[in-house]
Every structure is written in C-alpha cells, then in structure tokens.
Amino acid sequence: MHDEELDIDAGLVGRLVGGRFPQWAGLPVEPFPSGGTVNAIFRLGDDLAVRLPRVPWGVDDVVKEHHWLPRLAPLLPAEVPTVLGLGEPAEGFPWPWYVYRWLDGANPDPAHLADAESLAKDLARFVAAFQRIDLPDGPAAYRAGPLPVVDADTRAAIGELEGLIDTAAATAAWEEALRAPEWAGPPVWAHSDLMPANLLVEDGRLAAVIDFATMGVGDPACDLIPAWNLLPPAARQTFRGALGADDAAWARGRGWALSMALIQLPCYRHTNPSIAANARHVIDAVLAG
Structure with a gap:
C-alpha cells in the first residue's frame, strides 16, 4: 500500500517474540488478515496478538498507545487493547512493537447489521x-x-x-x-x-x-x-x-x-x-x- 512499507512475515515475528519474551517463545504465529494501513497484525497462540508498525509514521503510535491505553481502559464501556509487553528493535526490524491480549469479535458490515x-x-x-x-x-x-x-x-x-x-x-x-x-x-x-x-x-x-x-x-x-x-x-x-x-x-x-x-x-x-x-x-x- 505504501512505498515505505516493510515486509513483515511470521518468521520475523516469531524471532522477535522469542528474543524479547521467552515466556511466549514457541507459540504459533499466524498473520491475521486486516484492512489496516499502518500496522501488521499476527495472532500469537490462542490468547495473544502482535502488532507491528509497517510504515515510519506508525512508529510513535506504539509508545502512545502503551502509555494511554491503561489509563483509558477503566473509563470506557467497551473492551480496548491491553498491552502486555513492549518490544524493541531487533532481528533487523527497526522499530518498537507490542504484544497485546487478543480480543474476540468481528468487524461489523454496514450491509448486514444484526441490530x-x-x-x-x-x-x-x-x-x-x-x-x-x-x-x-x-x-x-x-x-x-x-x-x-x-x-x-x-x-x-x-x-x-x-x-x-x-x-x-x-x-x-x-x-x-x-x-x-x-x-x-x-x-x-x-x-x-x-x-x-x-x-x-x-x-x-x-x-x-x-x-x-x-x-x-x-x-x-x-x-x-x-x-x-x-x-x-x-x-x-x-x-x-x-x-x-x-x-x-x-x-x-x-x-x-x-x-x-x-x-x-x-x-x-x-x-x-x-x-x-x-x-x-x-x-x-x-x-x-
């Protein structure tokens, strides 16, 4: 989608997770299809997800969400991402990234809203x-x-x-x-x-x-x-x-x-x-x- 976009695959994500968070090393990593334009999303095991910026202008958002989401979450009437770990540049990946708790649900389709x-x-x-x-x-x-x-x-x-x-x-x-x-x-x-x-x-x-x-x-x-x-x-x-x-x-x-x-x-x-x-x-x- 963008000229500056990084190529991120499951192998890279597995190495990043294994090097930074040994407690999650070895969990299966699968790319998750997403309509997003800034971040790549990977499923990590059954209960976790990894979110990595794939363009330079998404880098600052990682630290921003890590700082603000824990403060906002108790004040909102819907689930929001819970950041469980902040990753560092490694394995040739140049930017911070994070692991968060997986949230269940599906994106709503304007043409097929149940209620x-x-x-x-x-x-x-x-x-x-x-x-x-x-x-x-x-x-x-x-x-x-x-x-x-x-x-x-x-x-x-x-x-x-x-x-x-x-x-x-x-x-x-x-x-x-x-x-x-x-x-x-x-x-x-x-x-x-x-x-x-x-x-x-x-x-x-x-x-x-x-x-x-x-x-x-x-x-x-x-x-x-x-x-x-x-x-x-x-x-x-x-x-x-x-x-x-x-x-x-x-x-x-x-x-x-x-x-x-x-x-x-x-x-x-x-x-x-x-x-x-x-x-x-x-x-x-x-x-x-």
Missing part, C-alpha cells in the same frame, strides 16, 4: 464516555482540529475521483461542511478513527474498540463518523439523539466522514479493497442526505 439500533446506542455510550474523560496532557487527536486543515487534500482527492463519483455533489457537500461553525469548547477526548475496521461486535452489539493511534483531544465531532460509515439512516438518528449532537457538530462530523472517504478512495482503491469499499459507502451515504 443496528442497539449498536447505535452502544456506539453513543462509548463516544459519550470518551468525551467525559478527564485526563490531563492528552495529545492532539488526529482528526479533531478545524475542517479547513484538510480542505486542500479533500479537494485534491475530489479531482482524482472525476468519473468515479459525482464530484459536483461531493464538492457541494464538502463546502457545506466547511460553513459549519467551528468547535468553540475546550478540547475533548476522542478516538477519531471509529471506522468499522476498528470496531468489534458480538451478537450484533459493540464488544471492543481497537486501534487508538489517532486518539487525543480536540473537537469531538470527529467521533460522529460511524453515523455514515456504518449506521443506516434510522440508526444514524438514534446515534445522534443519544449523543445530543447539535446541527453544527453534526455538520462537522459529516464533513470529517466525507473527507476521510474522499481521500481514502483514490489512495486505496487498488491496494485495500475493504477500505475502498467503505469509502464508497460513506460517500454514497453522505450524498444521499
């Missing part, structure tokens, strides 16, 4: 709990600044999608989002990447949230993106009502969902089918109104 209304309420509870967190010195969330910071990238992506989507409608929807009043409150904690690939469900209900690389503080509207990347229209309104999102926040959240999808689609349409498919879903959902 969209309940899932919408679960997601709202998670987002509301994140917003209530009062931990000082949080990092800036990746998508929690003002929308104009991604205006140039969003418009460039729209240009690349000429002939693939209704670019005039996408431009109009984006410009509408840009007109929304900016967040005027204090910085609030947010996950800022609540895509289906970062959610795990069991029996239709939210079981866990993973990949906290983008977490931090800022405008909480970025955590409204599941309204368009996952939920159907009726459950979308349930989600909004449970969070009490006003018109300005809703418009900014819609803008973030649209911008993410527009940028992802040309970037990943030939290299990451799952992200590309969800990006098309988001664009359709936003443009449908």
Whole structure:
C-alpha cells in the first residue's frame, strides 16, 4: 500500500517474540488478515496478538498507545487493547512493537447489521464516555482540529475521483461542511478513527474498540463518523439523539466522514479493497442526505 512499507512475515515475528519474551517463545504465529494501513497484525497462540508498525509514521503510535491505553481502559464501556509487553528493535526490524491480549469479535458490515439500533446506542455510550474523560496532557487527536486543515487534500482527492463519483455533489457537500461553525469548547477526548475496521461486535452489539493511534483531544465531532460509515439512516438518528449532537457538530462530523472517504478512495482503491469499499459507502451515504 505504501512505498515505505516493510515486509513483515511470521518468521520475523516469531524471532522477535522469542528474543524479547521467552515466556511466549514457541507459540504459533499466524498473520491475521486486516484492512489496516499502518500496522501488521499476527495472532500469537490462542490468547495473544502482535502488532507491528509497517510504515515510519506508525512508529510513535506504539509508545502512545502503551502509555494511554491503561489509563483509558477503566473509563470506557467497551473492551480496548491491553498491552502486555513492549518490544524493541531487533532481528533487523527497526522499530518498537507490542504484544497485546487478543480480543474476540468481528468487524461489523454496514450491509448486514444484526441490530443496528442497539449498536447505535452502544456506539453513543462509548463516544459519550470518551468525551467525559478527564485526563490531563492528552495529545492532539488526529482528526479533531478545524475542517479547513484538510480542505486542500479533500479537494485534491475530489479531482482524482472525476468519473468515479459525482464530484459536483461531493464538492457541494464538502463546502457545506466547511460553513459549519467551528468547535468553540475546550478540547475533548476522542478516538477519531471509529471506522468499522476498528470496531468489534458480538451478537450484533459493540464488544471492543481497537486501534487508538489517532486518539487525543480536540473537537469531538470527529467521533460522529460511524453515523455514515456504518449506521443506516434510522440508526444514524438514534446515534445522534443519544449523543445530543447539535446541527453544527453534526455538520462537522459529516464533513470529517466525507473527507476521510474522499481521500481514502483514490489512495486505496487498488491496494485495500475493504477500505475502498467503505469509502464508497460513506460517500454514497453522505450524498444521499
């Protein structure tokens, strides 16, 4: 997916684990299929997973999650990754990596949600709990600044999608989002990447949230993106009502969902089918109104 991406295989992961964590040496290592773009995931035995950055811009996230996840976990109403060990560069692998407890569940499919209304309420509870967190010195969330910071990238992506989507409608929807009043409150904690690939469900209900690389503080509207990347229209309104999102926040959240999808689609349409498919879903959902 990226020119700078490292080639990581099970043999390398087994050597890294054996050298750093002898208590887990010899456990079977299997690559786990993932729609992620930054990290490689390997199953380690039955109860563990190894997560390794495969691009340079994912390196700082390892230490960030190792520091913040233990502090966030007790405050959230869903399981989050539990880091059990921080690995060091070795065996030719240049960056830190970590072992965490395996979390059961499956990524939700927007086209086949068992109980969209309940899932919408679960997601709202998670987002509301994140917003209530009062931990000082949080990092800036990746998508929690003002929308104009991604205006140039969003418009460039729209240009690349000429002939693939209704670019005039996408431009109009984006410009509408840009007109929304900016967040005027204090910085609030947010996950800022609540895509289906970062959610795990069991029996239709939210079981866990993973990949906290983008977490931090800022405008909480970025955590409204599941309204368009996952939920159907009726459950979308349930989600909004449970969070009490006003018109300005809703418009900014819609803008973030649209911008993410527009940028992802040309970037990943030939290299990451799952992200590309969800990006098309988001664009359709936003443009449908």
